[in-house]
Amino acid sequence: MRTIDVCGEGELPPGEVAVVEDDFVGRIAVFNVSGELHAIEDRCSHQRAWLSEGYLEEEDCAVECPLHASSFDLRTGRPSTPPAIAPVRVFRAAVHDGVVRVELDEATG
Numbered sequence: 001m002r003t004i005d006v007c008g009e010g011e012l013p014p015g016e017v018a019v020v021e022d023d024f025v026g027r028i029a030v031f032n033v034s035g036e037l038h039a040i041e042d043r044c045s046h047q048r049a050w051l052s053e054g055y056l057e058e059e060d061c062a063v064e065c066p067l068h069a070s071s072f073d074l075r076t077g078r079p080s081t082p083p084a085i086a087p088v089r090v091f092r093a094a095v096h097d098g099v100v101r102v103e104l105d106e107a108t109g
């Protein structure tokens with residue numbers, strides 16, 4: 001397993017998002033949803049908008065794409081509203097020693 005450091009724990013308060021770039025995976029967005037971290041591929045599956053620039057719907061644990069408003073579940077990566085049909089990738093995110101990290105397994109690069 002490979003890990004990527006994203007930011008300090010204090011730099012990602014609830015309701016906020018942090019973005020990290022990985023050479024193999026590309027941009028990853030890490031959302032703090034009421035204290036729970038959720039990491040997804042930061043690229044809408046419809047027309048590639050940055051989901052980190054979308055609207056975080058904390059009550060649904062989802063993010064709405066800024067371009068055409070598809071809503072993606074941050075736990076599964078699946079869109080619940082059109083026009084997006086395909087899911088985006090999700091990754092495990094956690095805090096280790098005060099640092100927010102994303103974990104990539106063999107299958108995700």
Ligand code: FES
Nearest residue numbers: 044046047065068
């Ligand atoms: S680019 Fe995200 S819904 Fe179209």
